[in-house]
Amino acid sequence: MLETSINSLQSPGTVIIGAGHAGGSVAAFLRQNGFAGSITLIGEEPLEPYQRPPLSKAWLKGEANEEGLRLRPAEFYLENCIQLYLNTRVDAIDRLARLVCMADGKTVNYDNLILATGARARTAPFEGTSLPVVLELRTAADAEKLKLALKPGARVVIVGGGYVGLEVAASARALGAEVVVVEREARPLARVACSQLSSFFLRYHSQRGVTFRLGRSVTSVQMLDGAASVCLDDGEQLPADLVLVGVGAVPNEELARHAGLRCDDGVLVDLSARTDDPNIYAIGDCTRRPLPLYNRKVRLESVPNALEQAKQAAASICNLPAPKPETPWFWSDQFDVKLQIAGLPMDVAEIVIRGDPDEDRFAVFHVSADQRIQAVEAVNAVPEFMMGRQLIGARTEINIERLRNPNISMKEVAI
Template sequence: MTEHTTHPVVVVGSGHAGVAVAAGLRTRGWAGRVVLVDAQHDVPYERPPLSKDLLASGAGDRAAPLRKEDWYEAKGIERVTGQAVDSIDRDARAVILSDGSRLPYHRLVLATGSRARELPVPGADLDGVLALRTHQDGLAIKQSLVPGARVVVIGAGFIGMEVAAAAVKNGCAVTVLEFQDRVMKRVTSPPVSAFFERLHRSQGLRLEFGAAVTELQGDGRVERVLTSDGRTFEADVVVAGIGVLPNQELAEAAGLACQDGILVNEQCRTTDPCIYAAGDVTRFTSPFSGASQRLESIQNATAQAEAVVDDVLDHEVKPSEVPWFWTVQHGVRLQTAGVMHPDDEVVVRGDPERGKFSVVYLREGRLAAVDTIGGLADFRPAKKLISTGLLLDPARVADPGVKLEDAVIGTGPRPGAYETAAALV
């Protein structure tokens, strides 16, 4: 009897990455045991609907499962629920669960995800101060979005703006406080930010920029939000959407290399060749730009899970897919491919006033990222051009009557990038 049959592949975490690893191993022929460990008792569920469908007026309260409950048993995937992994014994190749029991592994996959960043101000622990990361978080927010409620959202990123849109639709009086000078600044350019600002204001949302929150006040429950410029905003509910932190503590305690995320190479191996990591918790080198990055997206979680499965099965790891993301706000879909940089050349295709346009980001003459708003015509060709690194003519890119692929003017290696992702470990 081999270690493959006696010692399982143990996956810690049942989000998109963890479930995708377990499913991929089974569907692609792994005959050994697969054990999925989750501190929660819930059946693993979809995360994107938490800030979209779940918060909609009249929507049901149930979480959308990633797989039906009986699917795990049918596929021979063992689920250990209600148990956290307290530590990793790398020498013995075993994890120690919260009840003190030991679970040996042939290979270990850390898919521990991320958690909502807490507000670092006085009063953040008052009742009515909420964040969105889990299904229970989503239900708590949904129950608070009653008509007439004064809702203050802190942070104008994807999550903050999606929650704000849902709150407005539910009849709340909503104010978004953002310490930067525009919405979604970390992930997009001024033309896209301006479009979504107009959209939200047209629906009755109040947006306040340069608003750094300094304190939350209330008698047991939040009643007001104070900002550094001396303003006060009355609130019945506060939702903090100020980003996430990677759940890397387990890896750090085990001596694995971490740097705002668990460092992994293109096979998703950590500094221990028997331990992988996948999903929001990882940091890796982009094969397209050579930059170190941590991506919070379903696409990245799924792609990394596939890389883990390939490596465990001794298959060749496929080339990386261009990362992509999406958000839907007031019925308008923004879909992004690639990762923009503030220094990129910004080229607008189409008319933002008509609600259907694209923004292309050129870096040294090559397509680095694209935003498509209200339509996807440019999305697929843009993804292909990002991956190939071909030189483009900015004037032709700016003409919406010219197909993106017809704007190519040259070839050559992408400056600063790697032929394959450079290993961080």
């Protein structure tokens, strides 16, 4: 428990806009770092900061409850003197006055401001998205609507074959629903994974009853005689009790942009998560950040990225040394498969497959021309993921033939 009372806190202090994983974590990291100023955490949802990954899996299957979703117990915020404003939208930022203006008319001053506004579901480009049967999945409220609609025998059409779409497909099948995934590209995961991984998940899902319409687009969703019909560009009509749209996300950068901060498909930040205003930071899904490992600026949507940037911002505000840079990593659980990804497949000269996809345990390594691993996509292959992640971060040169041989330990692939 923090050894200072609310009355003795320095004010104004730090204001955090966005009470998701990134926002809730940076508030906790500030206190862990010894920050004694006031902390105000503002969120649009009615819940304290919670985990989002379970929404497409454990929550839908009834294996998680609201208490289990919370990042920290509700009393944590009171004990650590963190002022929570839930169900509250921020309308504007006055950078000159260092003032946050909320929709209900309240204002809060800040010394440092942290934008953790996240991302929202991309709007689907077809008619009928406002129908009650058409849902998206970004929040706990979205997940609850989806959960109530997923029943044995329910006809579910999922628009978009990305990770969220496939995770929901797996959960829906586990609950006994009939599932069709419509993907405009020629393969699922086309924008986020290599073709070898796409082929594996296409087979794995198909064997478990998921049907795919690849290379097809939805033109509209219509209600006919009380039932929904999903119309495809080739004329096929799919009957549906539920339509889930998962065609990507866009960063919530409007507050930053209207405040005059630099944005480019995300709020632009440096290695300390600081924007071009020295008193304003941005973290999580809403940012485009530098990755020296790849000499690029990228926008990452992941819990590890949110946590890393939360640590960066908290360290900077507390005048502490910057945390050690981390290798980007991600995960996805589908049926009995645990997919773990480390790194980004950039500047790749060769792809090496270690293990056998037909045995549901393998790893795909993306290797640069100078024999260094750029990324690894590991299916039920924890050693490959863990060691691959270390080798990526250390920029260690590896032996391709050793890497290719699953009988050789991952610890022996480095030169």
